[in-house]
Each structure stands twice: as C-alpha cells, then as structure tokens.
Amino acid sequence: MAQRCPDVRVQEQDFDVSDLQRELLGDAGRAGAVASFTGLVRVSNEQREVSAMVLEHYPAMTERSIQKIVDEARQRWQVLGVKVVHRVGSLHPGDQIVYVGVSCRHRGDAFQACEFIMDYLKTRAPFWKKEISAGGEHWVESRDSDALAAQRWKD
C-alpha cells in the first residue's frame, strides 16, 4: 500500500489541486462530499503594483498550529479526510498560496469544516506576508474582517 501523504504540508513548491483531491479521496472512503478552497496571490493591489509577495513563517510552529486547527475541525464536524498545503517563500501575482480540502459524508459538514479551517488558519497560523513593489516593501496588515470571521465559530 502506498505511504499516506501528510494531512498538513508547508512548502515552497506549488501544488496540484487535482492530486490533492485524489489523495483526499484515497485516504478515506465513504465520502459523499468534497469541499475545497484555493487561495491565490491577487493580481493587482489597489494602491501599488505588487511584483512579488514573500511569505515568511515560523518553521517549527506552522505545521503544528495548522494540525491543531484540523484536529478541532474533526472534533466539531464529521470529517473523513483533510488536506492542507500552505506555501512559503517568494510568490508572484496569480500563484497559488494555500489549499484546504475536506471530505465528508455530507456537504454541510464539508463546507463548514473547510471554511472553519481557512478562517482559523488566517488568524492563528504563523505566516506573514510582505508585498514587494517598485515603491518598496510593505508588510500586509491583518484584517478585522478575518478576526471577525474567526470569531463567529466560537461557541
């Protein structure tokens, strides 16, 4: 039997969503629903022409903190399989940054668990984005809307 791929990966290399979905369905049978999200580097920023985005991270903490989020999703919903990939390093407009895929028996759990993982990842996982443009470098600010999105999952 082939070695199971890890549920959570932090890497510089790009990923292929169809490969990830195949892994997801291979890991756990009985799935009736797969919900996924892919985050990309937006092509243009309203205030500056961004030529690159650098993703910094805290290497010892990232996979662990995402795994905790995944574990919480498994406790809250009937989740069969989860795959999360988050890239780090230097990315360009249009590049894929992050993938979250969830397989469940039913679509309600799949949609909710996928959104939950993304909302928590955006507020808890130790990554920081820096935009590089002709005018210089600029650290992306955290958004109130992300904090609010994470807040709505609290009991």
Added chain:
Amino acid sequence: MIKVLFFARLREQLGVASLDLEYSASLATLAALQQELVTQGGADWQAALEAENVLRAVNQEEAALDQVLADGDEVAFFPPVTGG
C-alpha cells in the same frame, strides 16, 4: 539558555532575528523575560514588545504573559499573522 525569536515586522523593528538569554530564576515568566529584554534594549524595544497587538509563543504554542518558563524553552514574539 532560552532562545528568543522575532519575526516579520517586529524583527525588522528590532534589527534582531534571534538571541539567547541565560536562564535564571528571575526569568520565571514570559512577562519577566519581556521586561528583561526591555531593560536591556531600551525605549525602542519597549515600544515594539509592549505594543498592543504583539503575539507571543513558548515552545511553538501561543502563550500569555503569565506563562511559566523553564531552561531550554524557545520564546517567540511576532505581529498579528497574515497567512492563508
């Protein structure tokens, strides 16, 4: 020895990515360690580390200022995260 790491904008503000502090009984908590860094670093370090939105971790887990420290721990200071 306690290893202290700084990330992202905080690292740039302080000009330091990491430093080691000799562990002693006076570094009993994260608050005490932060105060030691402020005492050594001066006003710039105080402004950076005492800012309202600074996040902290001990041994790669989010931690509050009252977190107890032990010799060999790894401490990190960083701004609000912006991944995803």
